[in-house]
Amino acid sequence: MLGTVSAPFAGGFGLDPSPGGGLRRFASPRWYDSLIFVLLLSGPPQLRVRDAAASLRGELDAVAYFQLGVWGLGLLWILVRLYPYLIDRGMAPRLGAPQLLAGLLVVALSLGILISPGPALTAFSIYQLTVMLGFAWMFVQLYGPESCVRHLFWGYLLLGIAIVVAWIAAPEMVVARERLRGDLIGPAGALGAMGLLVCLSGVLRLRVPALLAVCTLFSVLLIASQTRTALAAFLVTLPLGWVFSYSAPVKKVFPLAVVSLLLAGILDILATGQQYAIREEQSLTTLSDRLPLWDHLLGTMLNESPVIGLGYYAASRVLGPQYNPGLGNAHSAFVEILVGGGLLGGLFFFCLYATLFFYGIAILLHGRRSPLGFAALGLFAITFLMSLTITDGIQNGPVGFTFWSVTALLPAIWTRLREIRHASRRRYALVDRQPINDLGTLPTMHISSLDIER
Numbered sequence: 001m002l003g004t005v006s007a008p009f010a011g012g013f014g015l016d017p018s019p020g021g022g023l024r025r026f027a028s029p030r031w032y033d034s035l036i037f038v039l040l041l042s043g044p045p046q047l048r049v050r051d052a053a054a055s056l057r058g059e060l061d062a063v064a065y066f067q068l069g070v071w072g073l074g075l076l077w078i079l080v081r082l083y084p085y086l087i088d089r090g091m092a093p094r095l096g097a098p099q100l101l102a103g104l105l106v107v108a109l110s111l112g113i114l115i116s117p118g119p120a121l122t123a124f125s126i127y128q129l130t131v132m133l134g135f136a137w138m139f140v141q142l143y144g145p146e147s148c149v150r151h152l153f154w155g156y157l158l159l160g161i162a163i164v165v166a167w168i169a170a171p172e173m174v175v176a177r178e179r180l181r182g183d184l185i186g187p188a189g190a191l192g193a194m195g196l197l198v199c200l201s202g203v204l205r206l207r208v209p210a211l212l213a214v215c216t217l218f219s220v221l222l223i224a225s226q227t228r229t230a231l232a233a234f235l236v237t238l239p240l241g242w243v244f245s246y247s248a249p250v251k252k253v254f255p256l257a258v259v260s261l262l263l264a265g266i267l268d269i270l271a272t273g274q275q276y277a278i279r280e281e282q283s284l285t286t287l288s289d290r291l292p293l294w295d296h297l298l299g300t301m302l303n304e305s306p307v308i309g310l311g312y313y314a315a316s317r318v319l320g321p322q323y324n325p326g327l328g329n330a331h332s333a334f335v336e337i338l339v340g341g342g343l344l345g346g347l348f349f350f351c352l353y354a355t356l357f358f359y360g361i362a363i364l365l366h367g368r369r370s371p372l373g374f375a376a377l378g379l380f381a382i383t384f385l386m387s388l389t390i391t392d393g394i395q396n397g398p399v400g401f402t403f404w405s406v407t408a409l410l411p412a413i414w415t416r417l418r419e420i421r422h423a424s425r426r427r428y429a430l431v432d433r434q435p436i437n438d439l440g441t442l443p444t445m446h447i448s449s450l451d452i453e454r
Contacts, residue, residue, distance in 0.1 A: 029143050034151060036077050039070045040135060041155035043397045045162075045185045047173075056118035056317060071124075071396075074131040081138050093141070097355050098407040102133050105348040109312040109341045116311020117318045122340070125313035128396045132404040140408040145416075148405055149203050149375050156195035159186040159398060160217050180224035187392065189227025190399045192218045193234040193382050200241065200250035201375035211249070233385035237378045244368045289324060290331050290389065296323040297330055297339045305342060312340025313395065333393035333400075352407070356380060359410035367417045376409040 029037070044067055060068075085093060095103070109126050116122040140148050163182040166173045174182040182188035195218040198204065199211060206214070222230060241250030297319050301310055309315065316330040316339050330336040338346045360377050367373035383403040387393025394400045 029139075029147060029151070033077075033139070033143075034154075036070075036073055036135075037139065037151045038155045038158060040074050040132065040396075041152065041398055041401045042159055042186065043067075044070050045159075047184055049184070055121050056314060058118070058120040071128055071131055074135050075127075078131070078134045078138055081142065095137070096408075096411040098352060098359075098411060099133065099137055101348055101352040101355060102129075102404075102407060105337075105341070105345060105352060106130050106133070108308070108345040108348055109337075111308040111344070112305070112311045112315075112340055112342070115305065115308075116314045116340075118311065118314035121314045121317075122311045125395065129394065129404075132396070132401055133407065136401070136405040137408045140405075140412050145372055145376065145409050145412045146203065148409060149198060149372065149379075152379070152402060152405060153195065153198045153204060156191050156198070156218070156398065157214060160188075160191050160195060160221050162186075163188050163191070163221065164217065179226045180221065181227075182221070182225065186398050187225075187227070187230075187390075188221045189225035189230030190382070190386055190390075190392075192220070192222030192225065193230040193237075193386075194379060194398070194402060196222060196234060197237055197378040197382060198375055200238075200248065200253060201378060202246070202248040202250075202371035203375045229386055229389045230382075233382040236385065237381045240364075240374060240377060240381070243364065244370070244374045246369050246371065248371060248374060250374075289327065293320060293323055293327055293331060294335050297335055301339045301342065307342045307344055309338070309340045309342035309345055312336070312345075313391075315339050316391070329391045331391060332389055333387035333391055333395070336391045337394070353384070356407065356410055359414050362414050363410065363417065366421070367413065370413070370417070373413055373417070376406060376413055380406045380410065 047063055048061075050061075050063075082093075106126055106129055109122075109129075113119050113122050113126070136148070139151075163174050163180070163185050166182075166185060167175065167180060173184045174180060174188065176183065180188045182191070196215060199206070199215050199218065204211075222234065238250060238253065241248050241253075297316060300319055301315075304310060310319075313329075313336065316336055317328060319339070320327045320329055320331075330339055334346075334349070337349045341349070360380055363370070363373045363377060379402055383393060383399055383406060386399050387403070390399065392399045394403055
């Protein structure tokens with residue numbers, strides 16, 4: 001069914017609908033496509049505690065070599081997929097607004113490589129952004145947004161299972177300060193929030209026992225991590241389920257949540273649960289010392305290099321410990337972009353997010369019957385809120401890879417919705433094979449039932 005590209009669908013993605021005129025689409029990804037997808041989504045995992053100064057000095061070990069190989073494989077995959085299009089036809093496929101703005105962001109960040117305290121680290125981090133951006137766009141172009149969301153889910157599930165196994169067999173890898181952080185494999189809280197959101201969106205066709213099992217797994221990750229941002233992001237995203245006018249699994253959660261809250265209030269355990277979720281209440285006023293850190297980082301950037309920044313991902317690793325040795329980076333994707341790319345990089349990053357918000361609002365207004373639209377919007381909301389307090393919101397890892405996937409998902413879903421609406425209008429615009437007049441009113445003619453069915 002997907003072996004050829006139909007004209008409306010191809011036109012919506014900026015592809016030539018003629019045979020051989022666009023990116024070749026396959027019925028489904030091959031096993032190696034899925035493998036590369038999951039490897040890039042995973043980061044890959046760090047698997048060891050690494051000194052931040054070692055990355056600044058460009059020191060390599062076995063894990064670093066493996067990561068270089070994975071990201072090199074990702075770039076090779078993109079080039080192989082683009083080769084027939086660029087060489088045989090001598091043209092590049094048209095990019096959407098998010099991809100163009102993200103490309104400008106990459107260029108702006110690249111300007112700071114020469115003044116970065118760790119040029120190799122900055123260059124490699126920008127390279128990772130580029131690969132994630134290109135891979136996600138190509139994957140959605142070739143296999144469609146549904147396949148991308150399903151692959152995201154399976155990636156979350158595999159990493160979640162790995163964290164639970166490590167929790168049992170080697171807890172020192174994933175437990176810190178009595179919390180299931182999962183840092184050396186993946187962020188447990190973010191994986192729980194994103195995985196649970198996809199499960200409840202209705203995109204996946206899982207049997208009830210399987211759905212309950214994976215929801216339990218992701219719920220355990222989310223609760224045991226005690227990640228306040230992930231929990232808040234998931235709770236903020238849940239009400240979106242009521243806006244979408246289809247029977248989503250998420251709508252069945254609300255009665256259960258109401259009953260649970262009533263029982264918690266009756267049994268007087270609500271305060272205990274609130275204290276468990278908030279953890280260190282005194283740290284909320286400074287966001288665990290992030291606010292003074294951001295003031296220090298941004299003030300240094302504005303004083304020394306306000307236009308192009310001080311070097312993406314490397315400057316914060318030098319300036320952060322100067323303020324607090326326990327804080328190794330900017331702890332915010334937005335601050336990281338501003339410190340590393342200056343006001344120029346911040347401008348493009350702001351424009352990128354503004355464009356994604358535009359697509360999100362358009363889908364919210366016109367795609368309320370789409371489970372896929374709810375899943376993409378939910379993932380966008382979670383990655384946005386997580387990016388406020390973690391650097392991994394755009395960098396390599398499950399949260400960052402999901403964000404760059406969203407930059408391809410939202411335009412693709414909106415384009416499909418728009419094409420469906422246009423096709424529906426064209427279908428009903430013909431009355432006895434004559435178009436509706438310019439005033440938008442039907443001419444006085446008989447409308448047959450056959451025309452309506454068409």
